[in-house]
């Protein structure tokens with residue numbers, strides 16, 4: 001029997017863990033670091049490493065796994081592969097896990113496989129549950145605002161998905177501030193308040209600090225940041241070219257080589273120096289930095305190896321920054 005066939009989670013997973021934070025004003029606690037399955041868990045990826053990462057995450061108290069209908073290459077394969085892992089190794093631990101999924105981006109052909117219509121969301125949640133072999137997800141998101149669908153229709157579908165028992169909580173992702181405001185109001189009126197806003201947040205992408213973050217706080221809505229490493233740019237890996245097997249090297253990866261401009265590399269190099277002065281890797285500093293905003297409840301990292309996940313968990317050993325460090329980092333963002 002291989003290690004993976006006989007998986008027993010670490011008994012230390014909650015004592016020696018990443019720690020937890022209430023999501024907004026809700027009672028739901030999220031781990032400071034969550035694991036995202038956008039890349040690295042599809043059919044094109046290493047299934048063995050994928051399994052090890054899920055187990056390693058759980059062993060370290062990472063209880064939250066973030067998916068979407070179209071994650072993985074091909075679309076849906078991350079949910080399908082995660083479902084297999086859950087069934088084989090985690091069937092006794094479902095009540096210790098927070099699993100989220102989403103619909104909003106292109107998923108299947110034709111007018112009902114994209115956007116924010118009730119037709120799309122209702123079909124998509126059923127497909128996601130079927131792929132993951134689950135009765136419910138913990139959080140279901142509208143993955144993006146759809147200007148071609150009345151917002152009350154999208155929010156109505158989210159609320160009904162909760163009322164049908166297919167999700168425990170709802171969230172929105174990447175909504176512009178004015179639309180998020182409307183969404184929070186409608187969801188409140190529907191009796192299914194918004195749990196969480198998921199937005200891009202890193203040293204390189206700070207727009208949400210202006211309006212989205214204060215609005216979420218005002219409404220008691222939690223905030224979870226995605227791509228905190230700017231898809232890997234906020235690490236030392238691209239300082240000397242594009243390594244084989246990195247996201248920028250893959251034809252199916254979302255990080256484009258063109259994003260790695262000379263100017264960007266120079267900033268990354270200077271950030272790497274600041275991280276070294278703090279005794280951290282750049283990836284560790286970039287994750288730790290996210291928590292200088294107290295409204296950040298959790299960050300969702302993607303990893304392609306257990307080693308990266310360990311590196312990222314270790315970021316929590318030092319999340320304190322001096323004013324001078326924050327200023328210098330801010331200048332390079």
Ligand SMILES: NC(=O)c1ccc[n+]([C@@H]2O[C@H](COP(=O)([O-])OP(=O)(O)OC[C@H]3O[C@@H](n4cnc5c(N)ncnc54)[C@H](OP(=O)(O)O)[C@@H]3O)[C@@H](O)[C@H]2O)c1
Pocket residue numbers: 035036037038039040066067143173174198199225226227228229230231232233235236237245246247248283284300301302303304307308309311312
């Ligand atoms: N709501 C939305 O619209 C949305 C959009 C994007 C993402 N998300 C969520 O956020 C999650 C994370 O997004 P992301 O994957 O872009 O996050 P990220 O953490 O910014 O980037 C992940 C990539 O960074 C590299 N990396 C991670 N740890 C590293 C380390 N310690 N040292 C060096 N490199 C490291 C790996 O790249 P290599 O593969 O090159 O090794 C990894 O694949 C997704 O899985 C998804 O759940 C949501």
